Amino acid sequence: MKKRTFIKTLGLGMGFGSVAGIPAFAKDQPATKNLLPKRIQPGDxxxxxxxxxxxxxxxxxxxxxxxxxxxxxxxxxxxxxxxxxxxxxxxxxxxxxxxxxxxxxxxxxxxxxxxxxxxxxxxxxxxxxxxxxxxxxxxxxxxxxxxxxxxxxxxxxxxxxxxxxxxxxxxxxxxxxxxxxxxGEQNRITYQNETEDTDDLVIKKNRIRTIYPGKVSGELVGGNLTVLTALAGSPYLPDFKDKILFLEDIGEEPYRIDRMMSTLMLMGVFKDINGFVFGQCTDCDPTGGYGNLTLDQILDDYLLHLKIPAYRGAMIGHVPKQFLLPFGAKMTMDSETGILETNGPIFQ
CATH class of the missing domain: 3.40.50.10740 (Murein tetrapeptidase LD-carboxypeptidase, N-terminal domain)
Known part of the structure; x- marks a missing residue:
C-alpha cells in the first residue's frame, strides 16, 4: 500500500472535543507497566x-x-x-x-x-x-x-x-x-530472516548488515519511521529508555529518512535505546538532486558512535513476507546474526 500523503501531524485544530458521544480523553494519562493481552484460539x-x-x-x-x-x-x-x-x-x-x-x-x-x-x-x-x-x-x-x-x-x-x-x-x-x-504455545519465538538457495555462490536475498555488533535485551518499540516521528511532542509515544527500537518505511527519499532520523536524535531517542533494528525501506531510492547520502551512511551517522547493537535488513515493513512482532514485549537481539527473540510471555 502507498504511504500516507496527507496526514503528517496529529490532528491539530480539528475540533476533537466530544464528538458523537466519544469523549476526548485526558492527554496526560500516565502509562502503566506492560499489560499482556489474552491469547486467542482457532474459532475465536x-x-x-x-x-x-x-x-x-x-x-x-x-x-x-x-x-x-x-x-x-x-x-x-x-x-x-x-x-x-x-x-x-x-x-x-x-x-x-x-x-x-x-x-x-x-x-x-x-x-x-x-x-x-x-x-x-x-x-x-x-x-x-x-x-x-x-x-x-x-x-x-x-x-x-x-x-x-x-x-x-x-x-x-x-x-x-x-x-x-x-x-x-x-x-x-x-x-x-x-x-x-x-x-502457538512456544515459550520463545525467534525471528530471523528467511534465506533462499539459488545457483549463486553467495546468498544475496534477505541478507542483514551489522551496523554495530552485540547482544542486548529490552522492550521492542517503533514501527513506521514517518508515522513515529509525526507523533513527536505528543503523549502518544512510549518512553524509549532501554528499549530496542525497530523502524521501517516506504516511498521516502534518503534525505527525508535523514531528516526523520535527526528528529529522533534531537528527541534524545537514540541515546536512550539499548538496540536498533532497521527493516526494509521500500521504494526509497533517490530521484536526483545534487547527490545523496546512502541509507547505510545515514544509519551509520546516527548509530555507530553510540556503540549499541544495531543492524539493518530485517523482514519488517512494506514487503510481502514480514515478521509479526509483539510491540512492547521483552525481547533479545543479536545484531551479528540478525536474530530477534521474545524474552518473556506475550500473552496472559
Whole structure:
C-alpha cells in the first residue's frame, strides 16, 4: 500500500472535543507497566476495522475476511469498516467508535486493521484507553497503524502486534507467523530472516548488515519511521529508555529518512535505546538532486558512535513476507546474526 500523503501531524485544530458521544480523553494519562493481552484460539471471533485510510477496491473487504477465516477465525466487521470521508475510512468519530467498540465487546477476542495509509493519528484523542486497559486483547496491523501501537502502549502498557494488515499478503510465511504467534504455545519465538538457495555462490536475498555488533535485551518499540516521528511532542509515544527500537518505511527519499532520523536524535531517542533494528525501506531510492547520502551512511551517522547493537535488513515493513512482532514485549537481539527473540510471555 502507498504511504500516507496527507496526514503528517496529529490532528491539530480539528475540533476533537466530544464528538458523537466519544469523549476526548485526558492527554496526560500516565502509562502503566506492560499489560499482556489474552491469547486467542482457532474459532475465536475477531473484529475487522479500518482506523486509517479508505479502501478503494471493494474486493479487499472480501479478501481480508476470507484470509482471516482461512486462518480459522470468525470475523465481525466494524460498523464503519466500509465508510469513506475523503481519503479516510469515515469520520474520525466513526473510526474511533469501531476501535472502542471492538475493545469493549467481550465476544471479540482480537482486532485486525484492514489497512494503513493515513489518518490513524487523528483518532488518538478519541480512543478510550481505560476501556482498553480493562479489556486487553491483541490488535494487529502495520504502516499507519504505528500510531495506534505507540499510543495504546504509551497510554495503557498493552502489548500489541506489528504485522500484516487484513487486506495484505497472506502467503505461507505470513500465515505461519500468525499461527506461531497467536495459536502457538512456544515459550520463545525467534525471528530471523528467511534465506533462499539459488545457483549463486553467495546468498544475496534477505541478507542483514551489522551496523554495530552485540547482544542486548529490552522492550521492542517503533514501527513506521514517518508515522513515529509525526507523533513527536505528543503523549502518544512510549518512553524509549532501554528499549530496542525497530523502524521501517516506504516511498521516502534518503534525505527525508535523514531528516526523520535527526528528529529522533534531537528527541534524545537514540541515546536512550539499548538496540536498533532497521527493516526494509521500500521504494526509497533517490530521484536526483545534487547527490545523496546512502541509507547505510545515514544509519551509520546516527548509530555507530553510540556503540549499541544495531543492524539493518530485517523482514519488517512494506514487503510481502514480514515478521509479526509483539510491540512492547521483552525481547533479545543479536545484531551479528540478525536474530530477534521474545524474552518473556506475550500473552496472559
Amino acid at each position: 471471533r475477531v473484529g475487522l476495522i479500518s482506523p486509517s485510510a479508505a479502501t478503494g477496491d471493494i474486493m479487499e473487504f472480501t479478501f481480508a475476511r476470507e484470509a482471516l477465516e482461512a486462518l480459522g477465525l470468525q470475523v465481525q466487521e466494524g460498523k464503519y469498516l466500509t465508510g469513506r470521508r475523503g481519503h479516510l475510512a469515515g469520520t474520525d468519530a466513526e473510526r474511533a467508535t469501531d476501535l472502542n467498540e471492538m475493545f469493549g465487546n467481550e465476544a471479540i477476542k482480537a482486532i485486525v486493521c484492514i489497512r494503513g495509509g493515513s489518518g490513524a493519528a487523528r483518532i488518538l484523542p478519541l480512543i478510550d484507553y481505560q476501556m482498553i486497559k480493562n479489556n486487553p486483547k491483541p490488535i494487529l496491523g502495520y504502516s499507519d497503524i504505528t500510531a495506534l501501537h505507540n499510543a495504546i502502549h504509551a497510554q495503557t502498557g498493552l502489548v500489541t502486534f506489528h504485522g500484516p494488515n487484513g487486506s495484505g499478503s497472506w502467503n505461507p510465511f505470513n500465515a505461519d507467523q500468525f499461527r506461531t504467534v497467536f495459536f
